[in-house]
Amino acid sequence: MRLAFMGSPDFAVPALRALHAAGHDIAAVYCQPPRPAGRGQKETPCPVHRAALELGLAVRTPARLKRDLAEHDAFAALGLDAAVVAAYGLILPRAMLDAPRQGCINIHASLLPRWRGAAPIHAAILAGDDATGITIMRMEEGLDTGPMLLAQAVQIAPDATVGALHDALADLGARLVLRALAEQPPAVPQPDAGVTYAPKLTKADGRLDWTADAAALDRRVRALNPWPGTFFDHGGEQVRVLAAQVEPGEGPPGTVLDDAALVATGCGALRLLRLQRPGRAAQEAEPFLRGFPLPRGAALG
Known part of the structure; x- marks a missing residue:
């Protein structure tokens, strides 16, 4: 044809x-x-x-x-x-x-x-x-x-x-x-x-709302990477989350619950597995946290 x-x-x-x-x-x-x-x-x-x-x-x-x-x-x-x-x-x-x-x-x-x-x-x-x-x-x-x-x-x-x-x-x-x-x-x-x-996505759709439940946040991470990407604010920087998983945990939404990037959500907790700072290479959580700590008790934006 x-x-x-x-x-x-x-x-x-x-x-x-x-x-x-x-x-x-x-x-x-x-x-x-x-x-x-x-x-x-x-x-x-x-x-x-x-x-x-x-x-x-x-x-x-x-x-x-x-x-x-x-x-x-x-x-x-x-x-x-x-x-x-x-x-x-x-x-x-x-x-x-x-x-x-x-x-x-x-x-x-x-x-x-x-x-x-x-x-x-x-x-x-x-x-x-x-x-x-x-x-x-x-x-x-x-x-x-x-x-x-x-x-x-x-x-x-x-x-x-x-x-x-x-x-x-x-x-x-x-x-x-x-x-x-x-x-x-x-x-x-x-x-x-x-x-x-299914409307066109914008960068604003990638902001992680920690008051949502952990399963919904996990889906957002999987659905929006590589673009527009999911992110949170901490230490004056916008940090991208490239991979995560749902785990048990509770606390005020957005609060870091341990020293390995477990974050409380509106229901359950989200373990951040792969992250990226602006202008830097993506890293697994362990090496990332050595250079950019997310201390227990910190509140993520």
Whole structure:
């Protein structure tokens, strides 16, 4: 099939590679424009952009689409059978949704209608869901409201991190989108019940609220690393928590209960296992505490 692929982050790369390997004619790859990154703030292409160049594919990086009529016309001129979208980052206007002969299909990282929106993988872990999955849906103008073509569940392990779940879902999405294009399954409307939303995350979402229960804080650590990251304040510094585990313990929320970074929460306690100071390398708790003590009785912000 003659396709456009539209995606930007690492999540979308396996699908692009799978479509290319399967022999589909990828007329153009659309992704976010290069952004400043790293200490030198050098303009850096996104992961999909880099993969597309490696595969020898044409890349387009419009900064916006809604009112760019020339971009609408250029997209229509590609003569597409379909467009495959995976975490692209821009909303497709009606003119572009309607341009491919078979429309646009989206690889969404949840079992719709649960966790429509920008951060479904994070949201599933934060909520303590037992399972999530991939839904291949036909796109319409609403936010992840289109009818479903295929879906497959993935169990969420009790200690699942967002990184591991992300990679599993990215690989599953690549396999399912190939099936959807090959099998052309009928589209099934999403049910009206069970709709939830996963909004875009911000850095503020990473602050650890010690009045929450330890299990919820553990899920937050696993769900929000590496980005936006979870953190607390102590000694005038913002300390990142990269790994933790729930343990018994009680005390005023935010109080350090021993000399090995056990912190009281609203219910239970959280053992901090891996931490990082600003501008420093991440460390396991024992060496970290030798250079930056969290003494028994200290109150963490």
